[in-house]
Amino acid sequence: MSAPAMLVHLLLEQLARHPLPRIPETAAVMEDPLQVAAFADSGKDQGILNYIYLFHSLMSAALIAPGDVVLDLACGPANQLLRHARLHPDAHFIGMDASARMLELAEQNLREAGVHNVSLQQGDMTRLDGMAAAGTDVVTCTMSLHHLADSTALQHCTQQIARILRPQGGVYLADFGRLKRRATQRFFAYDRMDLQSPAFTADFLNSLQAAFSLTELQQAAAVLASAPACYYTALAPFMVVLRSTPRRAIDPGLQQRAQAAYQQLIPGEQRDLCNLLRWFRPGGLRLPDGLMLTGG
Ligand SMILES: C[S@@+](CC[C@H](N)C(=O)[O-])C[C@H]1O[C@@H](n2cnc3c(N)ncnc32)[C@H](O)[C@@H]1O
Numbered sequence: 286m287s288a289p290a291m292l293v294h295l296l297l298e299q300l301a302r303h304p305l306p307r308i309p310e311t312a313a314v315m316e317d318p319l320q321v322a323a324f325a326d327s328g329k330d331q332g333i334l335n336y337i338y339l340f341h342s343l344m345s346a347a348l349i350a351p352g353d354v355v356l357d358l359a360c361g362p363a364n365q366l367l368r369h370a371r372l373h374p375d376a377h378f379i380g381m382d383a384s385a386r387m388l389e390l391a392e393q394n395l396r397e398a399g400v401h402n403v404s405l406q407q408g409d410m411t412r413l414d415g416m417a418a419a420g421t422d423v424v425t426c427t428m429s430l431h432h433l434a435d436s437t438a439l440q441h442c443t444q445q446i447a448r449i450l451r452p453q454g455g456v457y458l459a460d461f462g463r464l465k466r467r468a469t470q471r472f473f474a475y476d477r478m479d480l481q482s483p484a485f486t487a488d489f490l491n492s493l494q495a496a497f498s499l500t501e502l503q504q505a506a507a508v509l510a511s512a513p514a515c516y517y518t519a520l521a522p523f524m525v526v527l528r529s530t531p532r533r534a535i536d537p538g539l540q541q542r543a544q545a546a547y548q549q550l551i552p553g554e555q556r557d558l559c560n561l562l563r564w565f566r567p568g569g570l571r572l573p574d575g576l577m578l579t580g581g
Pocket of ligand 1: 313314315316324328358359360361362363364365381382383384387408409410411426427428429432433
């Protein structure tokens with residue numbers, strides 16, 4: 286990412302007064318083969334989102350305890366789920382998505398990776414049919430809330446999360462936030478267009494335009510008993526994270542798996558991950574206490 290250009294855009298965000306109007310995704314449930322394939326590839330090894338998935342798994346590492354049942358909402362092709370499942374081999378994960386095509390890819394992805402602590406089910410994140418009340422320990426969701434039609438659907442989603450979580454349950458909800466300038470949205474969508482497919486670039490821009498505002502996300506999260514803190518990237522909410530307080534300590538096994546995953550990134554991805562950590566730091570989001578990444 287071009288740091289000076291990004292800084293200019295972030296500073297110009299300060300001068301703009303209001304978030305842009307939201308433009309909802311036209312195809313909320315992702316079934317288009319080209320779009321699905323482009324998105325799935327972006328999360329594979331050295332794909333453009335690979336380091337972001339590790340970032341979210343590390344940031345949520347202290348929420349997931351051994352024996353937990355974890356629901357990953359709108360799991361898509363399971364790229365995030367794979368990261369979570371490898372980091373927590375002693376927890377059970379359920380991946381839910383409304384798209385049959387995404388779930389087919391997810392199943393293939395998990396089979397090829399030889400991961401056995403994940404099951405998949407088709408479902409709508411505003412209903413969570415088939416999920417028992419107070420039966421889930423943790424709910425995670427990455428880059429998907431903006432697919433919901435409007436803030437009412439967003440509230441239905443968080444009400445359902447509140448319904449299925451156990452009393453001491455935790456959440457980690459991460460998404461893009463609504464920016465104030467079309468030019469900033471275009472900057473982020475196009476900045477790495479030489480490294481991503483045209484379908485992914487178009488999808489990225491749609492996602493930024495469909496992102497909820499900080500206020501909408503915070504209002505929807507207010508129904509959650511665990512009262513997650515809301516964090517966002519400094520100067521503008523390009524990315525937003527709602528995270529509950531830790532539910533476990535980082536033990537040596539978890540530290541070792543996290544460090545190994547970090548070491549497997551190529552140097553450019555390690556740099557991107559460290560930059561993202563720095564970008565979130567002024568807003569207060571940090572790696573869980575006791576988790577350290579070294580080398581690289
Ligand atoms: C951009 S993808 C993100 C996938 C995954 N969470 C990730 O981070 O890689 C958004 C996903 O949300 C799914 N989706 C959209 N609306 C949904 C809904 N109402 N219920 C469940 N899944 C939905 C889409 O099918 C798609 O797989």
